[in-house]
Amino acid sequence: MGSKQLERSDLGALFRELAAEGRTIVGPTVRDGAIVYDEIATDNDLPIGWIDEQSAGSYRLVRSGRDGCFDFVVGPHSWKRFLHPPQVRLWSARREGQRLAIEEAGHESPRYAFIGVRGCELEAIARQDRIFLEGEYVDATYRGNRQDSFLVAVNCGRAGGSCFCVSMGTGPRAGAGYDLALTEVIDEQRHYFLIEAGSESGRALIDRLPVREAGAVELAAASARIEATEASMGRSMETDGLRELLQARATSAQWDEIAKRCLTCANCTMVCPTCFCTTVEDVTDLTGDHAERWRSWDSCFTMDFSWIHGGSVRPSASARYRHWMTHKLSSWIDQFGTSGCVGCGRCITWCPVGIDITEEVRIMREAADREHAAEEGVQ
Amino acid sequence: MxxxxxxxxxxxxxxxxxxxxxxxxxxxxxxxxxxxxxxxxxxxxxxxxxxxxxxxxxxxxxxxxxxxxxxxxxxxxxxxxxxxxxxxxxxxxxxxxxxxxxxxxxxGRPWPVEAAAGNDVLIIAGGIGLAPLRPAIYCLLAERHRYGRVALLYGARSPREILYRRQLERWRARFDIEVEVTVDRAAPEWRGSVGVVTTLLPRVQFDPDHTTVMICGPEVMMRHVARDLIQRGVAEEQIHLSMERNMKCAIGFCGHCQYGPKFICRDGPVFDFHSIGGLFGVREI
Amino acid sequence: MKAERIESILATHPFFEGLAAEHLAVVADCATSVRFAAGEKIFHEGEEAQSFYLIRHGRVAIDTHAPQRGGLTVQTIGEGEILGWSWMTPPYRWRFDARAVDLVRAIALDGRCLREKCEADHDLGYELLKRLTLVIVRRLEATRLQLLDIYGHQV
CATH class of the missing domain: 2.40.30.10 (Translation factors)
Known part of the structure; x- marks a missing residue:
């Protein structure tokens, strides 16, 4: 089956068909001055006509002057919010005398349809799949949310100010893992989507949509838009040998330099679509005979994160930033076979002091190169 | 998808x-x-x-x-x-x-009790660190004939903080395991050794080329013991340590127990020195 | 005890392992064999430090005392180890007590005699100093670890 085209005016049909499958539709929508992911009902809930201006430490919505549905890039939310929710009740316990009974929470998992998943986000989901589904243990909550999900990807038509997916090999074109992929094209005459299926259920859904075969013109227009995005991406990260570079620079003075700016606020870990760390907390009633165990997102930027009797293992901001960045770009490769970074740029945008991970990598490399050159000089 | x-x-x-x-x-x-x-x-x-x-x-x-x-x-x-x-x-x-x-x-990964067969075995414990090593000692003694010399070196804070004291006395009475106990501080009534556990090392005989070492205790103790052993000629791969970090899930999901690229819960808690030695000198890792 | 016998005992003690034969003979001139019963004081804090002991058998406790805490053993020394270095440097007085925990057999080297030999033969002096320094450094390292009180709640 070749690519199809779907008129903008027919986009509502996609929502209707997904709803008819009994799915909970989640997609981008404007709230509190940002584009967030939430349950939406129709294509009219999309951030039509909005784009997000992003740079280090800055995010602002502005009118685009046209009625594109997906002209923005990514906001503070990511899909982990739904697959690996910020707070989950794991189980509850009841005590009767000396006896104890524990009951699993057994959540009803929605059948999710995610609309507007970007290339970097598809990769982020794949990286969390690896952690929660493909290891020795399977996370029941994640599996419940993920197992029957339907992903509608969107190929990015614009590079955001913090994006660096091209250098990370994750975008702007959606790679594997989607059910449907849309490319939005707006020209003087028409507003339509190139629509491609990536799975059997995607193909089945396309069959129920009012689509037409896409011609050479539409294919070329869609490709041109993605290529333009690729060409206009301002940031990049050189990933070659990055694992070894960071391992070798655990005692670099640069960590202290970063720590002078880093507020250890944990924003980067909250907005990161791959950061997966959690903590657990017990909540009891006044009698102490009923307890609930809750799991919530945690951040390696807190002092509690590494606490063992007597104190925190990483009391300095320098060590905590080093842990985060080294885990993301280096340790992740040892642990899961890929980098933990997908190049979405959220940590750059949402850092209140504008620390730019791509810039820090560049400085780290330069320092290593200088030292290397100095050693060569000595020899 | x-x-x-x-x-x-x-x-x-x-x-x-x-x-x-x-x-x-x-x-x-x-x-x-x-x-x-x-x-x-x-x-x-x-x-x-x-x-x-x-x-x-x-x-x-x-x-x-x-x-x-x-x-x-x-x-x-x-x-x-x-x-x-x-x-x-x-x-x-x-x-x-x-x-x-x-x-x-x-x-978690266990002590290399099987792989130690044919070797001399040194068990070095500090404080509560004797508790995770006791199952290994039971295994070694249950099949004592499979090992060369077996020695247990134990350091505690003071004589009244010696864990499993009666059991240590029973083991000491055996002819097939050498047991050395030392404390950091003691009153003169104490008839045993005083000094940190590293001071016991020169007192035991072992063949550095064919010795498996299992160490558990405070990280600073393990660091010093491991370095002394390396100086004695024991290969880093033969020195095993049990590490500790904050842990919430034990199944590789919570992220808390990371030690460099390792998860203590799934890659440890027992590591050989060769695989983590590089991290030992790094502060706040 | 015959001089040759002492010399051979010295040669097998780890502290003098590999020492040149002519040096061993010189050191043997200062040596006598000693034994202490369990509980016997070997030396007292403040006394003149007359000897350098090579422990051959048994365990020696280095003790001190503090008003409210009574006696405190700060370290024990066993077979193959050495006891005492106050004989080496002025004012040649012991800073701690030494007590035999069980039966102790040792070689005592007369401190004054050793000092004179070392002054006369700097090669021997340097060799002895290197060996002593290694022991002192090791004890200092161990003491530092001991200071950390690593088994306490706050590590």
Missing amino acids: AIRSEATGSLSDPMTPRIFVVERFRRELHDTFTLELTPGPGMAPIVYRPGQFNMLYAMGVGEAPISISGDPAQTGQLIHTIRSVGAVTEALGRLRSGDALGLRGPY
Whole structure:
């Protein structure tokens, strides 16, 4: 089956068909001055006509002057919010005398349809799949949310100010893992989507949509838009040998330099679509005979994160930033076979002091190169 | 896209504890106690290897990773020796015979008891660090003929803080294991050694080319012991340590126990020095 | 005890392992064999430090005392180790007590004699100093670790 085209005016049909499958539709929508992911009902809930201006430490919505549905890039939310929710009740316990009974929470998992998943986000989901589904243990909550999900990807038509997916090999074109992929094209005459299926259920859904075969013109227009995005991406990260570079620079003075700016606020870990760390907390009633165990997102930027009797293992901001960045770009490769970074740029945008991970990598490399050159000089 | 079907194995969540019952509570030291556990109604016993740990849940307070310190051959009898250092361990210390608790496990990589066959074996413990090593000692002594010299070097803070004192005396009475105990400080009534555990090393005989070492104790102690052993000619691959970090899940999900690129819960807690030695010199890792 | 016998004992003690034969002979001139019963004081804090002991058998406790805490053993020394270095440097007085924990057999080297030999033969002096320094450094390292009180709650 070749690519199809779907008129903008027919986009509502996609929502209707997904709803008819009994799915909970989640997609981008404007709230509190940002584009967030939430349950939406129709294509009219999309951030039509909005784009997000992003740079280090800055995010602002502005009118685009046209009625594109997906002209923005990514906001503070990511899909982990739904697959690996910020707070989950794991189980509850009841005590009767000396006896104890524990009951699993057994959540009803929605059948999710995610609309507007970007290339970097598809990769982020794949990286969390690896952690929660493909290891020795399977996370029941994640599996419940993920197992029957339907992903509608969107190929990015614009590079955001913090994006660096091209250098990370994750975008702007959606790679594997989607059910449907849309490319939005707006020209003087028409507003339509190139629509491609990536799975059997995607193909089945396309069959129920009012689509037409896409011609050479539409294919070329869609490709041109993605290529333009690729060409206009301002940031990049050189990933070659990055694992070894960071391992070798655990005692670099640069960590202290970063720590002078880093507020250890944990924003980067909250907005990161791959950061997966959690903590657990017990909540009891006044009698102490009923307890609930809750799991919530945690951040390696807190002092509690590494606490063992007597104190925190990483009391300095320098060590905590080093842990985060080294885990993301280096340790992740040892642990899961890929980098933990997908190049979405959220940590750059949402850092209140504008620390730019791509810039820090560049400085780290330069320092290593200088030292290397100095050693060569000595020899 | 929906996920592959092979990822949809067992339905129960690995975060849910099973119920175990305290069979016996025994005070070991002023801040250390031992719980002997049996499976609750309908629960299967735990089969474990020396060096593995369980997550113990104290009702309403929380979970803590606790190494197993009994004899792995005694199935049905699950022993944990615990030092009260925080809310959870203090709550566990209030449990008495018949009380129930939650348990998940066993987790982690074991001591290389099998791989040590044919070698001299040095067991070096500090403080509560003797507890995770005791299952390994049981295994070594159960098949004593498979090993060369076996020595246990144990350091404690003071004579009254020597863990498993009677057992150490019994082991010392055997002809096939050398037991050396030292304390950091003592009154003159103490007839044993005084000095840190590293001072015991020159006193034992072993063949550095054919020796397996298992160390558990405070990180700073393990660091010094490992360096002394390397100086004596023991290969880094033959020096095994049990590491500790904050841990919330024990199954590689929570991220807390990372030690450089390692997860203590799934890659450890037992590591050979070669695989983590580079991290040992790095502060706050 | 015959001089040759002492010399051979010295040669097998780890502290003098590999020492040149002519040096061993010189050191043997200062040596006598000694034994202490369990509980016997070997030396007292403040006394003149007359000897350097090579422990051959048994365990020696280095003790001190503090008003409220009574006696305190700060270290024990066993077979193959050495006891005492106050004989080497002025004012040649012991800073701690030494007590035999069990039966102790040792070689005592006369401190004044050793000092004179070392002054006369700097090669011997340097060799001895290197060996002593290694022991002192090791003890200092161990003491630092001991100071950390690593088994306490706060590590």
